[in-house]
Amino acid sequence: MFHFLQKHIQEIINPTDDEFEIIQSFFVKKKFRKRQFLIQEHQPVHEIFLIEKGILKSSIIDSSGKEHILQFAASNWWISDFAGFFKQETSSLAVDCIEDSEVYALSYEDLNLLCRKVPVMEHFFRVKSNFGYVALQQRILSLMSKTAKERYEDFIKQYPGFTDHIPKQLIASYLGVSRETLSRLYS
């Protein structure tokens, strides 16, 4: 059952069997249906989620009611409102499922306790946080300085194989373009 979790962690560190017993005891497996919310806006953010199956997104609704998508995530990715989680404030983002999904949830208290009990996990989460930062930096530079066509190419590169699974309307919202502009980029 926890084979997926073990493999994911072993991409970065190599815990002993005893350490892995402790690690897996902190994670809670959860299933969500398509369109179900893991995090809703303006609520406390209790958990971060490692995705085993499915596709999810994080997004914000602006004052005019329009949805802006920050990130998509699929198997082997983490998702949450990390700002709300790390600052232990209420969420700015919503996180919901584009497909039925299975995730491993880790609470804020458990993340910190786990790092104290199994110190190699501190290294694991530092590296993960660094790469999360890298992904956001690329997203921000893309938004600030690139054309719609270049942003679409970045999307294809960052999310290989996602295009078939994500409704075009959501891809348009991620790119910040209209559905019509997106159609032109496809051709």
Next chain:
Amino acid sequence: MFHFLQKHIQEIINPTDDEFEIIQSFFVKKKFRKRQFLIQEHQPVHEIFLIEKGILKSSIIDSSGKEHILQFAASNWWISDFAGFFKQETSSLAVDCIEDSEVYALSYEDLNLLCRKVPVMEHFFRVKSNFGYVALQQRILSLMSKTAKERYEDFIKQYPGFTDHIPKQLIASYLGVSRETLSRLYS
């Protein structure tokens, strides 16, 4: 000389005197003049920088030659092209000084060696990385979903006291508005 560094680190962890001796031995103090570059685009990124004095910015030049500013940073902040640094790739960003600046530089190899020698530093850098992520998420949501006026208010909040030290042209570039639009936001 290293009192500033010690105070900065003690905001998050409490190393012993012996540990602090090791920690400070990894940092190299450097001085830069106004307009001098710490990192240039398309070059290897060797170091991250903790700022003691001065004001710096990280930015990207788009294909039309226009500068887009990702972040400003002053005393007690870290700056680099973190994406280039953590992936050990060439930089997308340039980092340069808005004022004469004094920084503590830490190389990639030394960061990893330091975390192995003084494990509490792994925790320090995990927390720092988390907060860096939070700042970028706020920046991205601001860019995606807010009006120029709201972005200006976010800027004031995130960089209290910076407005007097940063030329208005650079603030306009950070906000993604023209110099004329910025003047209207001020009034």
